[in-house]
Amino acid sequence: MICPSRLFIVVLVTLFLAGAPAWSYPVQYTLEGYVIQGPGIDDSAGFLADMGITVGSPVSYTIVMDLDAKGTVILSDGTIAEQTDPYGKSTFFAHYIGGTTITSDNYLNSFNGVKENNYGGNMWLTSTFSERWINISNGNNFLGVYDMLQQPNSNGEWSTGFPWAFGSSFLRNTIYDETGNSSSFNFVAQITRTETVPVPEPSTFAFLGAGLAGILLLRNKYRE
Secondary structure (H helix, E strand, O other): OOOHHHHHHHHHHHHHHHOOOOEEOOEEEEEEEEEEOOOOOEEOOOHHHHHOOOOOOEEEEEEEEEOOOOOEEEEOOOOEEEOOOOOOOOEEEEEEEEEOOOOHHHHOOOEOOEEEEEEEEOOOOEOOEOOOEEEEEEOOEEEEEEOOOOOOOOOOOOOOOOOOHHHOOEEEEEEEOOOOOEEEEEEEEEEEEEEEOOEEOHHHHHHHHHHHHHHHHHHHHHHO
16 A cells, blocks of 8 residues: 555656646747838739739738747758757747738749748847847748847736837838749737637656656555
């Protein structure tokens, strides 16, 4: 028979280990704004004319960011490589789900061998370091968010209600065709919606299983 005090300790340790959050919460952001002149609008690929996008046109984007996950690059052959920041800072996962400029013409293909860029730069934001950015693409549609000045909150999330998305001074959308020509424009936007995207963490279930296994081992030991 198992000693009650030892059983209590095993259960307590198991609960402590499994007490870490059972879910990780990447955050999905909705950005809404409009096209600005910026440094100029380039429509070499003709996508903007096809979609009727000019200065002042409304735009909307949806992205998912996870500060705990490593950024990745997916090549057109399916190869996945971890993205590294050339400035030596950490990167995080940032996935471009969809937006005003994603169409059937530019979504499915890849340009220059890259199918998706899923990363943001400088996971550890500081008051003295401003190299903060997000580069994400889905197919040939590339979204860049640069000079991010707004800090995430204690949960690692950016909030709605600020004048510009992420406090960024430079947002640009570029769409490539298969020959490398592009259509691009700058825009300004607000974060109008945030919502968590729950993803189960297998490690939590592993801890729980290890604790139960420990209880069974103790039980067998005291039976001998």
